[in-house]
Amino acid sequence: MGVEDRLRITATIEKMNRVINHSALASRFISLFYGEIEPNGNLVYCNAGHNPPLLHRGGEFHELRQGGIVLGPHPSARYERGYIQMEPGSILLMYTDGIVEAADGDDRMFGVERLKEIVKAKRWKSARALVEELFAAVESFSTADPPLDDQTVVAMIRLQES
Numbered sequence: 001m002g003v004e005d006r007l008r009i010t011a012t013i014e015k016m017n018r019v020i021n022h023s024a025l026a027s028r029f030i031s032l033f034y035g036e037i038e039p040n041g042n043l044v045y046c047n048a049g050h051n052p053p054l055l056h057r058g059g060e061f062h063e064l065r066q067g068g069i070v071l072g073p074h075p076s077a078r079y080e081r082g083y084i085q086m087e088p089g090s091i092l093l094m095y096t097d098g099i100v101e102a103a104d105g106d107d108r109m110f111g112v113e114r115l116k117e118i119v120k121a122k123r124w125k126s127a128r129a130l131v132e133e134l135f136a137a138v139e140s141f142s143t144a145d146p147p148l149d150d151q152t153v154v155a156m157i158r159l160q161e162s
Helices: 009-022 109-121 127-141
Strands: 032-037 042-050 056-059 060-063 082-085 090-097 154-155
Touching: 009 042, 032 060, 056 109, 090 109, 090 127, 109 127, 127 154
Parallel strands: none
Antiparallel strands: 032 042, 042 082, 056 060, 056 090, 090 154
């Protein structure tokens, strides 16, 4: 939408917000996380009401919350950019609520803390291996078959510089 016009991230998100507000979609709101990673590891992002992605670097987690409300309900909503550095070895984990809200037989949710434990569990050689491990853990934890909500995970690992 705005990316092709080289608009700032916030201008693109605000434009998308207005389009969704004026659309005839059955659901008139959408959560979104949008980010751009530069070759030097700078991540510029905007979170429009989505579960905050987790950036794991240097043994700590950072929740990427900077942005604004979900897209759609308020056509004049304003959004802010967030900035963070993905250092070599950093892991960026984006996920939908169907992952953290997957429940076991006692109605306990999988939760963000379990996600963090899996990320910290070992030194991941690939994002694919991390995603596969997360899906296996959620499937093992949850009693719902099929899942009650969409389950999506995207992981990125900034490789160590050689």
